[in-house]
C-alpha cells in the first residue's frame with residue numbers, strides 16, 4: 001500500500017523479537033490522518049510493544065514505519081513528530097507544572113515568547129491554568145495526566161500515542177478524562193493511537209479498533225462493526241457481544 005497520500009502512520013511487515021521470542025509478527029497497519037485508533041487486547045498481547053516501536057523506543061527486528069509519508073524506521077523518537085502519554089505520568093517531580101511543560105521546548109531551542117503562547121494554549125485546552133505553579137506531588141492523578149497530555153500538546157506533534165493513560169485513575173476520573181480525551185481529539189483532529197485493555201474505552205473513543213492477540217491484529221474495524229460482526233470467538237468474547 002502507498003505509504004504517502006492520506007496515511008498518517010503506516011506500519012509495514014513489522015516484526016519484533018525479544019531474544020528468541022517473537023512478540024510482533026509481520027504486522028501491517030495503516031492509520032489515516034486524524035484517525036483515532038485503539039489497540040485493544042488482553043495483557044501481554046503486544047500493545048505497548050507496538051506503540052513503543054512507533055515511538056522509536058524499541059528497535060524493530062524487521063519491517064518499516066512511516067509517519068506522514070516519511071520513513072522513520074531509524075529516526076530518533078524526538079524526530080518522529082509524536083508525543084507519548086504513559087500510564088505512569090512520567091512528570092519531573094522537582095519541577096512546577098509550567099516547567100514540566102516548557103522543559104522539552106527549551107531543550108529544543110524554542111523562543112521564550114513562543115513557549116509562553118503554547119503553554120497558555122495547552123493550559124486553556126486542558127483546563128490546568130490554576131495549576132501551573134504547583135509541583136506534581138500537589139496534583140491529583142487526573143490533573144497529572146492532563147499535564148502529561150499537555151507535554152505532548154505544547155510540542156505540536158502530529159501523532160499522539162497513549163499507553164493506558166487512564167489505568168491508574170479511579171472510575172469517576174477515568175470516565176471524566178475519557179470524555180476529555182475525546183474532546184481533545186475533536187478539537188485538534190490529530191491522529192491518535194490509544195492502547196487499552198478496556199472495551200468501554202475502545203468502544204467510546206475509537207474511529208477504528210485493532211483487536212490484538214498474541215502479537216497479531218485479529219480484526220480492524222469500526223467499533224459497531226466489530227461488535228456486530230466479530231470475525232472469531234476471541235474477538236466476540238473480548239468485545240463482549242454474543243457473536
Ligand code: ADP
Pocket residue numbers: 018023041042043044045046047048049050
Ligand atoms: P501489552 O502491552 O499488550 O500488555 P506488551 O507489549 O507489554 O503487552 O508485551 C508483549 C509481550 O512481550 C509479553 O509477553 C511480554 O512479556 C513481552 N515483553 C515485553 N517487554 C519485554 C522485554 N523488554 N523483554 C522481553 N520480553 C518482553
Ligand code: MG
Pocket residue numbers: 047048049
Ligand atoms: Mg501494555
